[in-house]
Amino acid sequence: MKISVIGTGYVGLIQSVGLAEFGFDVVGIDIDETKVKRLNEGKCPLYEDDLEELLKKHVGNKLKFTTSYDEIKDSAVIFLCVGTPQDDEGNADLRFIYSATESIKNQLDDGYKILVIKSTVPIGTNRKIKELLKDYNVAVVSNPEFLREGIAVYDFFNPERIVLGFENLEYKKPIDVMKEIYSHFDNNIPFIITDWESAEMIKYASNAFLATKISFVNELSKLSDEVGADIKIVTKAMGIDKRIGNKFLNAGIGYAGSCFPKDIKALIKQFENNNISPKLIKATDEVNEEQICWFFNKIKNYYNNDINQKIFAVLGLAFKPNTDDLRESRGIKLIDLLLKNGAIVKGFDYVEKARENTINRYKLDKSKAFYGYNLYILEDLYETVKDADAIVITTEYNFNNEDWEKIKTAVKNKVVFDGRNILNAEKIKKLGFEYYGVGRK
Ligand SMILES: NC(=O)c1ccc[n+]([C@@H]2O[C@H](COP(=O)([O-])OP(=O)(O)OC[C@H]3O[C@@H](n4cnc5c(N)ncnc54)[C@H](O)[C@@H]3O)[C@@H](O)[C@H]2O)c1
Structure with a gap:
């Protein structure tokens, strides 16, 4: 299965190398040309234990990086991992989410795809993304990320739970594909399969509780x-x-x-x-x-x-x-x-x-x-x-x-x-x- 990962920061890069380690063909897409060039040379733009070793192991083989969204044409699954920083008023700034969604939309045809939102997004965003893509055969899945910087590679391979939010739990295809991707992890990891809004809220609730x-x-x-x-x-x-x-x-x-x-x-x-x-x-x-x-x-x-x-x-x-x-x-x-x-x-x-x-x-x-x-x-x-x-x-x-x-x-x-x-x-x-x-x- 070919998978695209959009955004190659802390979350996207670790997702890319981790999925390559599991044997998927992975393309990491980023708008930052310098970063993409360095990644293709096996040079890690950020520091995390074991990350550069994994990058070097897979780049040019199971893993490549590009600035071109063309690559998503033949990807079955697209993980969206762009940043959602804070705007001047304290809201999550969704500029990168929506510009990436627009770039994805430009590459879509009649083929079925699953777009997985890993970025932390305000409750209701998955629904809005689906609305933007309503004319296409795309399932939108909320899959918030819980990795901890400093031990991010470890966390990728040892998640404590996997949260998946879907539009309609009756429709099994995206649920089955997501379960197949995550079947590479230990069998005992709990899956929480729910609706978009609950999945989005789990992420905020968890961070807010720890911060409190x-x-x-x-x-x-x-x-x-x-x-x-x-x-x-x-x-x-x-x-x-x-x-x-x-x-x-x-x-x-x-x-x-x-x-x-x-x-x-x-x-x-x-x-x-x-x-x-x-x-x-x-x-x-x-x-x-x-x-x-x-x-x-x-x-x-x-x-x-x-x-x-x-x-x-x-x-x-x-x-x-x-x-x-x-x-x-x-x-x-x-x-x-x-x-x-x-x-x-x-x-x-x-x-x-x-x-x-x-x-x-x-x-x-x-x-x-x-x-x-x-x-x-x-x-x-x-x-x-x-x-x-x-x-x-x-x-x-x-x-x-x-x-x-x-x-x-x-x-x-x-x-x-x-x-x-x-x-x-x-x-x-x-x-x-x-x-x-x-x-x-
Ligand atoms: N860093 C963490 O520990 C962590 C943990 C859990 C969740 N998250 C969430 O994951 C998301 C990503 O966080 P991060 O720390 O990896 O961000 P980051 O800033 O490190 O990386 C974001 C990447 O996205 C790229 N990008 C921006 N717009 C793009 C576009 N249109 N197309 C392609 N690439 C684009 C940027 O160039 C950058 O490389 C955020 O929503 C964050 O809240 C982060």
Whole structure:
């Protein structure tokens, strides 16, 4: 079976290589010519563990990339994986979805095809896409994606559930084809087969619930700080209760990335568009927006509100470990706040592409990226902490594995602001560091 995948970003590229690994003939279509050229050379435009190896294994064989929509003519199934970013008002911007749908439409003839919407789209979008294609023999299937950046390839091969939304559950053909494609996964993976609207809502509901868990704990962390409780112990005890569960209960500087922030805002808009006031979800968003400012103020207060020319070693640039994705990264937000207040920042991330993306984001001249600015991006952690007035942890890497004796001798001041509560505070304090976590001391 030949399958087209439209959009070769985090979702589409992983979908393309994953389906090629399953033995399908896959064509990845993207409007970005440079990306397509690089992909055909086996060069991965983004960082995910194992992705480049899989790409190299299949490109030129089971897998190819193109900018031409011609290729969908003989594809039985088309996966739509283009971006749905946030517009100026907080809605999901469906520009890419509709322009891709138009390009698909231009290639359709009488042949039967299945168009699978993997992008996260507001409830009602699958129905609108079907309406645009009503004159053609096309089944539209909602199949929201749940992969997590940082472990995206693993998640593709080990999904926890597969959600499929159809126009009409009586009509078996698209259901059978989708089941056949997903039959390559482990037999025990639950399928949720439902209507379009429920499938679309499952995606938003899942992200909003996880984000709410995070904001709930982050709100508690502020009180924890004031009253002298340790939020890490509080959440550990909470998580033992199976009804609560121990995942997504870490206090920190807020959720980030390409999905949660924009999906929460888009869900709020969907409530408002239906004249319902989204009280809980709005609070989730507000707590998240505030959290990084609260943490920044904590740093500033330590310095009596004057951080001018102070040197901060910021450990973590991407929004989470093992990715190069800077979208909504709390580390980047914190760097912005530090720079705006006259500080000097030395930034570090283990992922080379995350460092590169940061250099590009701040338009640093690569040859000068390591001197001559208030912002330095360094590839060595020990160089980063050298002469620092404080270390600030912004990404949830296990920095406990680093040589803290060595770090101790490199820094100017032994102060750590742990924005992810990742460090063994007792050990750090024993080394003579002052330690400030989120909701714990
Ligand atoms: N990144 C994630 O972790 C993740 C997880 C689950 C769901 N999602 C959802 O999946 C969708 C894609 O996310 P992403 O992170 O892969 O986005 P991305 O921005 O990384 O990639 C989108 C790609 O689509 C391409 N594109 C745009 N318009 C096009 C068109 N008309 N034709 C062909 N290609 C086009 C872009 O050039 C880009 O390469 C979004 O709706 C997102 O919310 C993302």
